[in-house]
Amino acid sequence: MAKKRxxxxxxxxxxxxxxxxxAIRREQERKERRRRSLVVSAVVVVVLVLIGAIAYGVQxxxxxxxxxxxxGTTPSGTVGRYGVPxxxxxxxxxxxxxxxxxxxxxxxxxxxxxxTLQKDIDRGKLQxxxxxxxxxxxxxxxxxSTRAANALGVVLDSSGPKVAKKFxxxxxxxxxxxxxxxxxxxQLVDYAVQAGAKRSEVESPIKDGKFNDWVVKGTDAASKAHxxxxxxxxxxxxxxxxNSAQDLVVQIQKVVDAGGNQ
Amino acid sequence: MRTWAPWVGVLxxxxxxxxxxVAGVLKLPDPAENVRTVRAYxxxxxxxxxxxGHGLPILEILVGACLVLGLLTRLAGALSxxxxxxxxxxxxSVWARGxxxxxxxxxxxxxxxxxxxxAYPWDIARDVGLLLLSLLLVxxxxxxxxxxxxxxxxxxxxxxxxxx
Numbered sequence: 001m002a003k004k005r006x007x008x009x010x011x012x013x014x015x016x017x018x019x020x021x022x023a024i025r026r027e028q029e030r031k032e033r034r035r036r037s038l039v040v041s042a043v044v045v046v047v048l049v050l051i052g053a054i055a056y057g058v059q060x061x062x063x064x065x066x067x068x069x070x071x072g073t074t075p076s077g078t079v080g081r082y083g084v085p086x087x088x089x090x091x092x093x094x095x096x097x098x099x100x101x102x103x104x105x106x107x108x109x110x111x112x113x114x115x116t117l118q119k120d121i122d123r124g125k126l127q128x129x130x131x132x133x134x135x136x137x138x139x140x141x142x143x144x145s146t147r148a149a150n151a152l153g154v155v156l157d158s159s160g161p162k163v164a165k166k167f168x169x170x171x172x173x174x175x176x177x178x179x180x181x182x183x184x185x186x187q188l189v190d191y192a193v194q195a196g197a198k199r200s201e202v203e204s205p206i207k208d209g210k211f212n213d214w215v216v217k218g219t220d221a222a223s224k225a226h227x228x229x230x231x232x233x234x235x236x237x238x239x240x241x242x243n244s245a246q247d248l249v250v251q252i253q254k255v256v257d258a259g260g261n262q
Numbered sequence: 263m264r265t266w267a268p269w270v271g272v273l274x275x276x277x278x279x280x281x282x283x284v285a286g287v288l289k290l291p292d293p294a295e296n297v298r299t300v301r302a303y304x305x306x307x308x309x310x311x312x313x314x315g316h317g318l319p320i321l322e323i324l325v326g327a328c329l330v331l332g333l334l335t336r337l338a339g340a341l342s343x344x345x346x347x348x349x350x351x352x353x354x355s356v357w358a359r360g361x362x363x364x365x366x367x368x369x370x371x372x373x374x375x376x377x378x379x380x381a382y383p384w385d386i387a388r389d390v391g392l393l394l395l396s397l398l399l400v401x402x403x404x405x406x407x408x409x410x411x412x413x414x415x416x417x418x419x420x421x422x423x424x425x426x
Contacts, residue, residue, distance in 0.1 A: 036415065037414040037415065040413050041334060044413070048324055052321065052324055055323075056320055059290070059317070060293070063294045063312070063315075064294065065297065138292060220294070223297075224301065226304065228362075
């Protein structure tokens with residue numbers, strides 16, 4: 001009976017078959033395009049991941065604060081590895097102050113508090129432990145923050161805390177502008193000598209960056225202690241709020257006047 | 263789709279991708295600073311902080327480059343949206359905890375910002391805007407002038423052509 005179909009029916013049948021074949025072909029082409037897209041995408045992803053992995057390795061290698069922990073020397077005379085002490089260790093109030101030698105706010109704080117805080121130190125009422133950081137290294141063209149902090153370590157190591165405090169004060173009194181080249185190594189040596197250090201003892205370690213690694217590690221330690229800016233002043237682990245340079249001095253003085261009883 | 267509609271996608275690609283590129287490149291010079299910035303948010307455990315600090319700028323540059331070139335637009339858009347979402351959550355969390363930090367979004371060190379609290383809403387608004395543009399690219403990844411259009415054959419192309 002199938003053989004007795006009309007021409008019209010047969011034509012319709014063949015058209016339907018052609019349409020089906022076309023549909024199948026389109027479907028196959030679609031699948032083929034999809035497959036090709038997936039392959040191309042996968043290749044691109046692999047290439048990008050490789051580039052990313054290489055770049056990640058480069059970035060990690062460039063970060064001197066991570067890796068090789070514990071290497072490098074610490075200046076003698078530090079308190080708790082990174083603190084440069086000013087004043088007697090038996091003083092009732094101990095203020096930990098985080099500074100960067102090129103940070104203008106630190107300069108303002110230093111000049112606001114110089115006379116008051118030095119008096120407290122001299123009377124044995126206050127010990128300051130300076131932690132000098134380098135996180136503003138990009139604010140000078142010569143990594144002044146690192147060089148100056150290293151120099152402080154050198155002076156403490158060779159000449160003791162009294163000379164170190166004087167040197168620290170001199171550097172803030174002659175603070176270079178942000179964005180400048182900073183003081184030169186020779187100028188750092190000159191100020192160290194002016195503070196009372198022996199030129200022969202400080203010249204080469206200042207120029208060679210003997211304690212650069214100590215500065216990097218100290219900055220990392222400060223970051224881990226949640227210090228996110230300078231100046232940061234901590235007394236008994238409590239961070240004083242920063243409203244103005246003058247106010248910071250007033251707050252420290254209040255604690256000193258209370259004899260450490262906050 | 264109207265004729266201008268695909269060009270909105272191109273604009274979204276250039277804006278979002280451009281911002282990622284700038285943000286990533288500005289963070290490259292100082293990896294230690296990035297690690298400190300990530301740490302300052304006090305969200306991630308210390309064990310992963312260095313990895314994020316080193317890897318984030320690279321991811322930003324790769325995602326930015328993909329978006330600008332229109333390469334793997336949907337995937338890059340999705341990553342971009344996820345990262346923006348993470349940043350919005352991070353900044354909101356810092357804000358809520360009353361921490362005063364500089365967001366470090368475009369590099370730069372965490373400085374003692376007395377006006378940090380005032381900056382947070384703007385940081386979040388910017389990131390939400392970029393998040394929406396990223397989602398637009400996930401929804402409509404096909405745009406003119408893209409590497410995708412050259413590399414990957416459009417699955418629907420023949421059909422739309424016969425329709426016209």
